[in-house]
Structures are given as structure tokens and as C-alpha cells.
Amino acid sequence: MSSRIFVAIDTPDLARAKALAERVHTHVGGLKLGLEFFAAHGQAGVREIAAIGLPIFLDLKLHDIPNTVASAVQALSSLKPAILTVHAAGGRAMMEDAKAAAPPGTKVVAVTVLTSLDGGDLADIGVGQPDPHAQVERLTALARDAGLDGVVCSGNEVAAARKLWPKGYFVVPGVRPEGGAVGDQKRTITPRQALDNGASVLVIGRPITKAEDPDAAARAIAATL
Numbered sequence: 001m002s003s004r005i006f007v008a009i010d011t012p013d014l015a016r017a018k019a020l021a022e023r024v025h026t027h028v029g030g031l032k033l034g035l036e037f038f039a040a041h042g043q044a045g046v047r048e049i050a051a052i053g054l055p056i057f058l059d060l061k062l063h064d065i066p067n068t069v070a071s072a073v074q075a076l077s078s079l080k081p082a083i084l085t086v087h088a089a090g091g092r093a094m095m096e097d098a099k100a101a102a103p104p105g106t107k108v109v110a111v112t113v114l115t116s117l118d119g120g121d122l123a124d125i126g127v128g129q130p131d132p133h134a135q136v137e138r139l140t141a142l143a144r145d146a147g148l149d150g151v152v153c154s155g156n157e158v159a160a161a162r163k164l165w166p167k168g169y170f171v172v173p174g175v176r177p178e179g180g181a182v183g184d185q186k187r188t189i190t191p192r193q194a195l196d197n198g199a200s201v202l203v204i205g206r207p208i209t210k211a212e213d214p215d216a217a218a219r220a221i222a223a224t225l
């Protein structure tokens with residue numbers, strides 16, 4: 001079950017990223033690199049982390065017009081990430097073009113509603129339906145119809161999303177061990193509950209990377225699965 005964990009290596013420090021990845025790599029199934037790391041080290045940095053030998057989840061959350069996103073996906077293709085993210089809010093055509101530009105073997109998944117947002121935040125940005133649950137369902141159906149591989153949502157919505165898309169691939173961040181500090185996350189869930197609700201993979205960052213002993217933290221979480 002530890003193979004269902006992708007650790008979010010969120011740091012702009014390449015040496016620290018490598019050290020963290022090396023420490024946890026035998027206890028997890030993959031490594032997630034996002035904006036913080038990519039802005040600092042680009043494709044060369046991704047290749048260095050990929051050399052450790054685990055699948056790479058490139059979480060760049062692309063969101064632009066279809067032509068720009070498709071070109072960006074094409075420019076990233078030689079990295080052959082296992083998973084690549086776009087924002088579902090970019091619309092159907094953007095998602096269709098992103099998938100068409102991705103290399104075979106890369107799962108393109110759409111972020112529905114960020115796990116750091118709640119209903120109040122959705123109202124602030126003018127989402128007509130300020131209920132994260134309903135918005136996740138709406139964007140899951142759109143991503144499915146656009147031919148993507150799956151979506152990113154919180155563990156609170158994943159059961160409903162999977163009902164709409166039984167064969168979808170569901171990536172769940174905002175995961176916290178029982179009693180863990182939530183930080184900026186607003187829609188959290190425990191690792192066990194997320195899997196029970198239908199997550200395909202879990203994204204876990206700070207509960208592992210900020211722990212005094214990251215490998216012990218990863219092992220302890222894996223033991224709850």
C-alpha cells in the first residue's frame with residue numbers, strides 16, 4: 001500500500017530535494033514535484049530527481065488557452081512524467097488538447113477544486129455553486145468527457161467523483177494523519193479514509209517532509225493503509 005503514496009517534494013533547494021527523495025524512496029510509490037521545485041530547477045532538476053528511480057508526478061497545474069497548454073505539455077514530454085496536472089477550470093478544449101499532446105504512459109489529471117479552498121473561497125471567486133462537493137462533481141464530469149485520465153480532489157469528494165467515473169484515476173492531496181497539523185489545507189482527510197473513499201493515490205507532503213525523521217513518518221503512514 002505504500003506504493004499508493006506520492007511524496008510532495010516541495011522545496012526550491014535541490015540538495016534538500018534529493019536528500020528527502022533518497023531518504024523516503026523505499027517507503028513510497030512516487031515523488032511529486034511542483035511549482036516551487038520546477039521554478040527553481042526546471043527540467044534538469046526533474047531529471048536529477050527522476051534518476052532516483054521512482055515514478056514522477058509533475059504537478060504544474062497548467063491553466064491557459066488550449067494552444068499554450070498543449071505546447072507546454074509537448075515541451076515537457078521528454079520527461080515522461082507518470083502524472084501531469086492541468087486545471088479543469090481551463091475548460092474542455094484545453095483538457096482535450098493537453099491530453100492529445102501528452103506522451104503515451106503519462107496520466108493527465110485535472111485539478112477540480114484546490115484542497116486549500118472551502119465554500120467561502122469559492123463564493124469569493126464567483127463560483128455560482130459555492131459548494132466544493134458540487135463543483136468537484138461538475139469538473140470531474142467535464143474532465144471525464146474531455147478524455148483525461150482522472151482528477152485531483154479532496155478525500156471528502158472522491159467517493160462521489162468515483163461514482164461518476166468508476167474507471168477514473170483519483171489523486172487525493174490534503175491528506176493528514178489523525179491529529180496532524182493541517183496548515184493551509186481546508187478539506188483534509190486521513191490516508192486510510194481517503195483510500196477507503198476511492199482514492200487511487202495519495203499526495204502527502206509536510207506530514208513527511210517536515211517530520212524530524214521523514215522515513216519514519218512515511219513508514220508510519222504506510223502502516224495505517
Ligand SMILES: O=c1ccn([C@@H]2O[C@H](COP(=O)(O)O)[C@@H](O)[C@H]2O)c(=O)[nH]1
Pocket residue numbers: 008010034059111113114115116152153173174175183185203204205206207
Ligand atoms: O488541490 C490540491 C492540488 C495539489 N496540492 C499539492 O499537494 C501537496 C500537498 O502538500 P501537503 O504538504 O501535504 O499539504 C502540495 O504540493 C500541493 O501543491 C494540494 O495540496 N491540493
